[in-house]
Structure formats: structure tokens, C-alpha cells
Amino acid sequence: MMQQSIYETEFAARPRYTTLADSYTCDVAIVGGGLTGISAALTLAEAGFSVAVLEAGPIGTGGSGRNGGHVCQGWSSDFIKIQKQLAPADADIAWDAGMGAVDLVTERVRKYDIDCDLTFGYLHAALHKRHMDELDEMQSEWEARGYQHFSRLDGKTALDDHIGSNAYVGALHDTGCGHMQPLKYLHGLAAAATRAGAQIFEDSPVQAIDRTGTGQGLKQLKIAGGRAVNARIIMLCGNAYLADVGLPQMTRRLAEVVSSVLATKPLSENMVRQILPTGAAVADCNTALNYYRIDARRRMIFGGRSSYSKLNFRNITPDLRRRMTNVFPILQDAGIEQVWSGKIGITMNRIPHFGRTDDDIYFVQGFSGHGVALTGQAGRMLAEAVIGDATQFDVMSSLTHRIFPGGPLRTPALALGMAWFKMRDRLRL
Numbered sequence: 001m002m003q004q005s006i007y008e009t010e011f012a013a014r015p016r017y018t019t020l021a022d023s024y025t026c027d028v029a030i031v032g033g034g035l036t037g038i039s040a041a042l043t044l045a046e047a048g049f050s051v052a053v054l055e056a057g058p059i060g061t062g063g064s065g066r067n068g069g070h071v072c073q074g075w076s077s078d079f080i081k082i083q084k085q086l087a088p089a090d091a092d093i094a095w096d097a098g099m100g101a102v103d104l105v106t107e108r109v110r111k112y113d114i115d116c117d118l119t120f121g122y123l124h125a126a127l128h129k130r131h132m133d134e135l136d137e138m139q140s141e142w143e144a145r146g147y148q149h150f151s152r153l154d155g156k157t158a159l160d161d162h163i164g165s166n167a168y169v170g171a172l173h174d175t176g177c178g179h180m181q182p183l184k185y186l187h188g189l190a191a192a193a194t195r196a197g198a199q200i201f202e203d204s205p206v207q208a209i210d211r212t213g214t215g216q217g218l219k220q221l222k223i224a225g226g227r228a229v230n231a232r233i234i235m236l237c238g239n240a241y242l243a244d245v246g247l248p249q250m251t252r253r254l255a256e257v258v259s260s261v262l263a264t265k266p267l268s269e270n271m272v273r274q275i276l277p278t279g280a281a282v283a284d285c286n287t288a289l290n291y292y293r294i295d296a297r298r299r300m301i302f303g304g305r306s307s308y309s310k311l312n313f314r315n316i317t318p319d320l321r322r323r324m325t326n327v328f329p330i331l332q333d334a335g336i337e338q339v340w341s342g343k344i345g346i347t348m349n350r351i352p353h354f355g356r357t358d359d360d361i362y363f364v365q366g367f368s369g370h371g372v373a374l375t376g377q378a379g380r381m382l383a384e385a386v387i388g389d390a391t392q393f394d395v396m397s398s399l400t401h402r403i404f405p406g407g408p409l410r411t412p413a414l415a416l417g418m419a420w421f422k423m424r425d426r427l428r429l
């Protein structure tokens, strides 16, 4: 399950950060060198805080270095689920925070001159009429709040300019979303954070948190070999990879899903013109969705096949190839360059779970497969709460998250639930 992603392979010469040598003391210690942790570190360091990021492997080991590269706008759930828990003024704050995610990516790519192939253009694709109705609802909801990037593509003729496939009945074209090489983006942020004074330690897995620590108001993150980081404030940004270090209130509200991605060998320009002429990334509306895009080297990066059970995780490559050729039969002979998988953290309502303990441990988790842009925003929100503006953080952390039923058995229960949703998609109910 931990095969290298194509991003790691093609960016083999990426910088490495030192491992923690002995002990280190700072204002804020962050567990997890993914997009959330590095974003928080960048914001904190720029505000003058001393900050250390502790990453178990190389940065980007988790979802941030092995995702589909889709840069998606807004929160990971339908906004209505967020809105109905909040007073109107707070709902506006939550909306703006979600909608700021892609702007933050664009702003940081420009500000730090990050070379990560950021490209705009997105298709939310409908496989049948029920999906198109859902997309119509989304368009009305978002436009009522001022989003102006959609155009509706109804029927095959309207789709033809954007996608060469008979799989869809329509789509929403979205110029506010796009795609990028996520590991290069992460390294761009990490370099900026380091320049601002943040310390990033790789190969430094945190094994335990001692909340009483040194007894001087400092908590301690313990790393193998007697090494430790002491800090007043801790941020847990390990998401689906956090495992034993997570607080009970976090682990009970997060479930793991595995998703896989296939990269073809580079396609000819002519082939790309036939399948995705405008270079838009695409996600369909199925529960077990397909998400794909053509990258800067003209490879098809095709993701899908989420496994909730961990038990049926076999035959990944033929399964992804079948999904891809169902959409684009023309790719049946395309060579495969690489296939990899990664863990996605999901919450029951698919809204990211933000929180803070009384003794200043901050956390966010559960981007529910929608974190490439949102994580940057979430990391910044955690950092801003520490710096002194908790407006967005307080609103998002006030949301209620239900506990997954089933305790240790929750994965089979989730698998059953998802099997039902997948069947519903197939039957077009």
C-alpha cells in the first residue's frame, strides 16, 4: 500500500530535511509534514513564532504526496450540512473560509514562485440525470453565494469541446478549480516555511505526547531514542496517518479509506486532444468516484477505487485500467507507468473536524478526499488561532461530529454502508 507515488519518482532530487538530533524547544510543535502541518508552520514562522514540524518519513509521505492533484474549491461536504449547524453570520464565515482555499493556493504559488504545474479548469461530470440534478443544486447554491466560475454543459454536444467520452450526460465546467503536482507544491511551501525560520525534522516519528512534559508549561513530543521536542502548543496534523498519537476525541471521529491512482506513460498530443482537449481535471459524481487529469508530462493520472474494507484491496491495476477504459476506450493499449495508493481520512458528515483542548493541543483531520487546497487553509486557520485571530477556527470547531459506530469493527460497518451507496449509484436510484 505504500508504493511510491509518481510525484516522488519524478521529483527524486527533492530536498531532504534533517532528522531531530536530540532535544528541541519551541513555541509550537507540529506533528505531520503534509500540507496541513507545513501550511501551519509557514504561517506561524512568518508571524515570528518558533516552530518545529516532526514528520515520520520524508515530508509528503501521507496523502499530500500521493493524491490525485485535484485542486478543489470549497468544503468537502455539501455546504448545507455546515450551514444548518450555524447561525447565518457564522455560516458566512465558514463559506468564506472554504472558498478561500484555492485562492490561497494561487497566492502562495505566486508569492513563493512555486513550480508545481498549477492549471485551472475542472469538470464535475454527471453519469446520469440524478447526478445532473445534484449538480444543478450545487450550481444554484454556490451562485446564490456569489460563486461565478460555473458553466453548465448539458448533453454530448456541449461536452464535446471539453471531453472525448460517451460516459457522461452533462457536467458543470468550473474555472475556479484545477490541478497541480502536489508534492512540488508541498516542497515549495516547506522551502518558504524554512526561509521564514521553521524547523522541519524528517524521519522523526512522534511516539507519544507527554502533556505534563517538563512541568514548566511545556508539553513534550517523544521520539524514539530519547529524543523530544518541548513546546507550549502542539498541533496534530497527521490526519489518517496519525494512528496511536491521536487524541480519543479525534480517533473516534475519523475512519480510513484507501484510494488508488494510476499514471499512464505519456500520451501523444493527438490522443490528449481527443480525450481532454482543454486540459481540465474531471471528477464524476459517483460515490465511488473516478477522478482524473492529464499532467504536465501528458500522462493520464487516473484515481478511483476506494476501499472501505481494507479486505478487498487486490487487483488494483486491472481495476483502475478497467475504470479508465470505461471512460476512454481509446486508452485500452496505453502503457502504465505507475500505480500507488494512500489513506484518506473521512468524518461521518465529510466536514473536516477541527478542535482544541484546554491545554492548547490543536488539531484538524478528515478532509474526506478533498484536502489538496483545503489543507492549506485549515493549517493557516490553526496557525491564525494561535497568533490571535480564531474567527474561522472557532466557527469550524463549533461543528458537531458524530462518532463512528462500531469501535474497532467500524471498518466492516463502513464497508457495508458504502457498498449500499455504490449499489445505489449503479442502479441509478
Ligand SMILES: Cc1cc2nc3c(=O)[nH]c(=O)nc-3n(C[C@H](O)[C@H](O)[C@H](O)COP(=O)(O)OP(=O)(O)OC[C@H]3O[C@@H](n4cnc5c(N)ncnc54)[C@H](O)[C@@H]3O)c2cc1C
Binding pocket: 031, 032, 033, 034, 035, 036, 037, 054, 055, 056, 057, 058, 059, 060, 061, 062, 063, 064, 065, 066, 067, 068, 069, 070, 071, 072, 204, 205, 206, 207, 237, 238, 239, 240, 241, 242, 243, 245, 259, 260, 261, 291, 303, 341, 342, 343, 344, 367, 368, 369, 370, 371, 372, 373, 374, 375
Ligand atoms: C490516493 C489519494 C488521492 C487523493 N486525491 C485528492 C485530490 O485529487 N484532491 C484533493 O483535494 N484531495 C485528495 N486527496 C486527499 C488529500 O491528499 C488529503 O486530504 C491531504 O493530503 C491531507 O493532508 P494532511 O497534511 O492533513 O495529511 P497527510 O498529507 O496525510 O500528512 C500527514 C503526515 O503526518 C505524518 N505523521 C502521522 N503521524 C505521525 C507521527 N506520529 N509522527 C510524525 N509524523 C506523523 C505522516 O507521515 C504524514 O506525512 C487524496 C488522498 C489520497 C490518499
